[in-house]
Amino acid sequence: MIDLKSICKNSPKPPRTIIYGAAGIGKTTFAATAPNPIFILTEDGLGDIEVPAFPLATSYEDVMEALSTLGKEEHNFKTVVIDSLDWLEPLVWNATCKRLGTPTIETPGYGKGYVEASVEWREFFKFATALRDYKNMNVIMIAHGSITRVEDPIHPAYDTHGLKLHKRASAIAEEYSDIVGYAALKTLLTTESAGFGEKRNRAISTGEHVLYLSGTPGYSAKNRYHMPDMVPLSWDEFAKYLPNGGK
Numbered sequence: 001m002i003d004l005k006s007i008c009k010n011s012p013k014p015p016r017t018i019i020y021g022a023a024g025i026g027k028t029t030f031a032a033t034a035p036n037p038i039f040i041l042t043e044d045g046l047g048d049i050e051v052p053a054f055p056l057a058t059s060y061e062d063v064m065e066a067l068s069t070l071g072k073e074e075h076n077f078k079t080v081v082i083d084s085l086d087w088l089e090p091l092v093w094n095a096t097c098k099r100l101g102t103p104t105i106e107t108p109g110y111g112k113g114y115v116e117a118s119v120e121w122r123e124f125f126k127f128a129t130a131l132r133d134y135k136n137m138n139v140i141m142i143a144h145g146s147i148t149r150v151e152d153p154i155h156p157a158y159d160t161h162g163l164k165l166h167k168r169a170s171a172i173a174e175e176y177s178d179i180v181g182y183a184a185l186k187t188l189l190t191t192e193s194a195g196f197g198e199k200r201n202r203a204i205s206t207g208e209h210v211l212y213l214s215g216t217p218g219y220s221a222k223n224r225y226h227m228p229d230m231v232p233l234s235w236d237e238f239a240k241y242l243p244n245g246g247k
Contacts, residue, residue, distance in 0.1 A: 012243030012244065013132055013133065013136070013243070014132050014136060014137060014138040014139070014242075014243075015132075015138065015139070015178040015179050015224075015225070015242060016125075016128065016129065016132060016139040016141070016176060016177045016178050016179070017138070017139065017140050017141065017177065017178065017179040017180075017181065018085070018140075018141045018142075018143060018163070018173060018174070018177045018179065018180045018181065019031065019140065019141070019142055019143070019181050019183055019211070020142070020143040020144060020145045020162075020163050020164070020180070020181070020182060020183065021144070021145050021161075021182055021183030021184050022144070022145060022183075022184070023144060025183045025184065025185070025209060025233070026183060026209050026233050027142045027183050028045055028046060028047075028049060028081075028083055028142060029049065030183070030211075030233055030234070030235055030238075031079070031081040031083065031140045031142060031235075032046075032049050032051045032081075033234075033235040033236070034078075034079040034081070034138055034140060034235050034239075035078035035079055035138065036076060036077050036078040036079060037051055037052070037077065037078070037079040037080070037081050037140075038051075038052045038053065038054070038070065038075075038077040038079070038080055038081070039051055039052065039053035039054070039081045039082075039083055040053070040054050040057060040063055040066045040067070040080065040081065040082050040083070041053055041054065041055075041056050041057060041083055042056075042057050042063065042082070042083065042084060042087040042088045042091060043056075043083065043084055043087040044056060045083050045084065045142075046083075052077070054066045057088075057091065058091075059091055059094065059095070060088075060091040060092055060094065060095035060120060060124075061095070062091075063082070063088060063091065063124065064123070064124065064127060067080070067124075067127040067128060067130075067131065068127065070131055070135065070137070071127070071130055071131055071134065071135060077137065078136075078137060078138060079137060079138040079139075079140060080128070080131055080137050080138070080139055080140070081140045081141075081142065082128070082139075082140070082141045082142065083142045084141075084142045084143050084144060085141050085142065085143040085163065085165060085169075085173060086143050086144050086163070086164040086165055088124070089165055089166065089169060092117055092120045092121060092124070092169070093105040093113070093117055095120050096113065096116050096117040096119070096120050097113070099116075099119075099120075100113070100116060105117065114166050114168050114169075115168065117166075117168070117169065118168060118169075118172060121169050121172045121173075122172060125172065125173070125176040128141070128176075129176065141173070141177070143163045143164060143165065143173075144164040145161050145162065145163065145164055145182070146161070146162060146163070146164040147159050147160065147161055147162075148160060148162055150217075158217055159218075160217060160218055160219060160220065161182055161184075161218065161219035161220065162219070162220040163180075163220070174220065174222070177222075178223070178224045178225070179213065179222065179223045179224070179225070179227075180215075180220060180221050180222045180223075181211040181212065181213050181221060181223075181238075182211070182212040182219040182220065182221045183209065183210070183211050183212075183233050184209075184210065184212065184219075185207065185208065185209060185210070186207075186208040186209075186210045186230075208232065209232070209233040210230050210231065210232055210233055211230065211231050211232070211233045211238060212229065212230050213227045213228065213229060213230065213231065214227075214229040214230075225241055225242060225243070226241070227241040228241070
């Protein structure tokens with residue numbers, strides 16, 4: 001029975017954050033400077049960054065066991081980092097194929113394998129969310145980016161940056177996340193003469209690594225914290241806009 005005594009005040013929770021972009025832009029470095037992180041690796045992308053990490057995961061079960069361990073055991077880690085989602089995807093597909101008894105994700109035909117993979121993806125995000133809810137941990141998921149063609153029924157088709165995942169997995173990831181940030185070099189456009197009275201636009205990079213946090217037709221991004229459209233790719237700058245400063 002529900003009554004007024006059962007009403008409680010919502011308290012801010014750490015964010016579930018996806019950071020995606022080109023290789024080498026600084027995504028892993030960003031995550032490594034979050035409060036007391038622990039990495040779950042599906043690719044060997046740490047380089048010379050010294051942070052605690054589980055052994056390299058070679059199966060979906062390895063990833064889920066690492067999440068489960070963080071949920072069950074006592075520890076002082078404040079941030080869990082999954083590096084990366086797009087290298088996790090083949091492991092998800094293998095787990096789906098094992099469950100279905102099929103040799104490949106394409107075998108069921110008509111995209112059914114990718115639909116079935118939603119079961120494993122949602123289980124993964126459910127476990128990650130549990131670490132946020134019951135262990136009060138930041139969740140950072142790293143992904144590479146890709147450019148896809150958008151066929152808009154109203155406007156002309158255009159290219160956009162997004163997660164390097166199957167479209168169904170990408171939709172689930174964005175649904176579960178509180179923040180999707182596109183990491184890139186800050187770019188300015190300048191107009192110059194192309195001769196014969198014509199003009200052309202030229203992109204100039206400032207060299208500054210930034211994180212775009214509000215979506216545009218050019219890239220997928222979002223946030224639930226009224227953050228600026230763009231911040232430097234730095235945890236300290238990013239955390240200024242999180243509940244309790246991201247601590």
